[in-house]
Amino acid sequence: MDWDKLRIFHAVADAGSLTHAGDTLHLSQSAVSRQIRALEESLGTTLFHRHARGLILTEQGELLFEATSSMARKLDTASARIRDSEQHVFGELKVTATVGFGTLWLAPKLVKLYDKYPDLKIDLMLEERVLDLPMREADVAIRMKEPSQSDLIRRRLLSVRMRLYATQEYLDKAGVPETIADLSPYRLICQKPDQPQVAAGARLVQEIMAQNIGSTLTVNNYFGVLQAVLANLGIGVLPDYLTADHKRLVRVLPNLDSGEVPVFLAYPEELRQTRRVTVFRDFVLEEIQAFRRRQSEALLLSEAAATD
Structure with a gap:
């Protein structure tokens, strides 16, 4: 033929x-x-x-x-x-991630990867739809659940929880709620429960909405929720991976959060030896380790402040 x-x-x-x-x-x-x-x-x-x-x-x-x-x-x-070669990594790498994680966590960190490998061409596809990796709709995926396809290499990166955050400026003006029942007079900023998002976050929003919240601002992605919270508009439901990079966020109702949401990195078995994939994987793992260190340091500082 x-x-x-x-x-x-x-x-x-x-x-x-x-x-x-x-x-x-x-x-x-x-x-x-x-x-x-x-x-x-x-x-x-x-x-x-x-x-x-x-x-x-x-x-x-x-x-x-x-x-x-x-x-x-x-x-x-x-x-x-x-x-590909050990010394020179170049070419296109198609990466897919959810809008929230890709916008708020991954994209701001890519400067470090480009500093090491300036000839990479990353096509970052941010959407809630799960792209088909074996069909090469993307080379690498970062997803908020374990991939179901068997012919993928997968690695659990971390666990995320959705929690309530506000700025200190907003809390100084509106007061600090002590229980979930106290949230009624506050403005809630969140994604709608029926929009594409992790199920744990949607359940938390539904639980809070049941408190007869008077004023709400719903946004179709976490980037918009974060910007509204930082603008002192109210109390937002946000993933906890934001706290290490946004020091203005103050945890509200520390005993209230969603269930754990696992974050996985996955790529096809056939790309195991592809240098562009391995350098991206190693970069993400290094950033996750650094993120965990910052989280641990922040927790220690918080505990020390509480005991003073």
Whole structure:
């Protein structure tokens, strides 16, 4: 089977259009069309249904596209391993994380990774949707639950809890609640329980909302919640990994928090030896260790202040 024709077929199937595939391949539409017809003739089957809206794969086309997709992933992996070296780490690394963790914890720390490996090209995809790592929608994922797919290397990074925080300025003005029942007159800043988020955080918000909270500000991500809290707008439900980097946050109702939320780093088995993945993994682990040290130091300072 002609490899060049398979490459063109894969581009057309991926784009759903002869014109768009031609643009990607730097070929004319007629040249792409000729190659597809020749491939169909050699296989003795039709690979595409032609419609005014574009091209749709036939059942036989779907089978071939599955095969060429697998080939493309393996070629990408092989190419990455060939290019990687101990001394020089470069190329694209697709990283997916939740909006909150990626925005508030990961992104501000990436300057350290770029300082060591300035030729890296990180594509940081922040969304609550779980991307398919074996299908190479991303190379590495940081997620708030353990991945269910068996062909992934996974490592638990830490456990997070959702807690209540405010600024001292807000508490000086509004007073300090002593029990959850005291929260009614305070403004609560949080994500809506029905929005995509970790279940433990949603349950905590529901528990607080049951106290007949009079004023609320709901935001669709934790970055917005954090900014509102820092602007002295109220008491916010936030992940506890923020406290080490935002000294203005004061814990409210220390006995109230969510259940533990595990944070996992995962990547496909086939990328185990890829240098871009290993340097990113090691960087994250180093930052997690530093984060834990800062948390321990902050706890010791808090306990010492309480005993004074």
